[in-house]
Amino acid sequence: MNTQKTKRIHKLVCAIPSGQVASYGQIARYVPGVTARMVGYALAGIGDKTGIPWHRVVNAKGTVSPHQGAFEQRQRLEAEGIQFNARDQLDWSQALWPGPDPLLLLGLGLDPEDAFRT
Template sequence: MSGPLYESIYRLVRQVPPGKVVTYGQVARVVGGCSARMVGFAMAALQEGMNVPWQRVINAKGRISPHGFGYGSALQKQLLEEEGIIFRPDGSIDFDVYGWLPAESFYREE
């Protein structure tokens, strides 16, 4: 499945700079009209050549969500480490250091 919602999600994720991460929920709040789970479905629906840095989307606990029978999770961690992200000993990512938010006009924490 694709369509306008997925394209809006992909457009936002393309803005996340290397070495930074955003959560599924943050993407959902900015895009609107969807849930964090739907953002996950959009990331899972990506096909090769779509040029969306899917690895930069993580869960609200600052962790990589399991996917791809473990292979996808290992690849995601490797790609993030190659961008300079350092994981804590418990496997989480420090949002204060590596978190990214769109411009304030697009996102406000309530």
């Protein structure tokens, strides 16, 4: 994946406020040519030094995907008030990020309507 797409993914993830989450697919819908898996790769191992809230992106089931930082991710989400049920799923109706401001998308050179196209 090219650097421009990775930068766009990172900036979108930075727009997710504390206490809200997005799915990998939700982020991917805003960047043409990007899949949910590519979003996962763009966030894998970026760590704390970047300031990117990577932990606010979860899988489409509303669970933390298994990976090396999964325990830390869940702890961070819980510290932000995200609650998980007995099946380790969060409640999308309570935690879903409604998406970025269209002006942010325009500033990134993205079309705000892309997320609504199939």
